[in-house]
Amino acid sequence: MLLVRTYLAPSRIEGIGCFARDHVPRGTPLWRYVPCFDVLLPASFAAEMCDREFLHRYAQKCPVTGYWLLCPDNAARINHALDANMGAGVPLADPARTDCALRDIAEGEEITCNYEIGDVQPFYGFNDRALPASVFGS
Numbered sequence: 001m002l003l004v005r006t007y008l009a010p011s012r013i014e015g016i017g018c019f020a021r022d023h024v025p026r027g028t029p030l031w032r033y034v035p036c037f038d039v040l041l042p043a044s045f046a047a048e049m050c051d052r053e054f055l056h057r058y059a060q061k062c063p064v065t066g067y068w069l070l071c072p073d074n075a076a077r078i079n080h081a082l083d084a085n086m087g088a089g090v091p092l093a094d095p096a097r098t099d100c101a102l103r104d105i106a107e108g109e110e111i112t113c114n115y116e117i118g119d120v121q122p123f124y125g126f127n128d129r130a131l132p133a134s135v136f137g138s
Contacts, residue, residue, distance in 0.1 A: 001034040006074045013079040017110040024105040030086050031075055031099040041068040081112035
């Protein structure tokens, strides 16, 4: 769940991007996994979906467990940048994990994340026993 006010607009990086509505000082928490808000889907979900491309574009898949994390807010539109302004850590589905502003982000600036650092293995070390059953909607 995004923890700052944002809006969607055309991106110079790709398609639509997520932009800061207000100035965000360095170190400000920007995103946190919230189990009742962010959706964690089992690996089998992709096979059940008619539009698998949707998951590949708007969700993050764990290469270890196969789980998909889908953010229902503007976070799904955060684009990749090597010089990202938002820190991405692992694992994504850890309620204690918070991504923060790596530097000041100006009002109207696109919020970016380095996928190569934060999303290569987003759920490393997670398995069915590591997360409460309620996370999976069971």
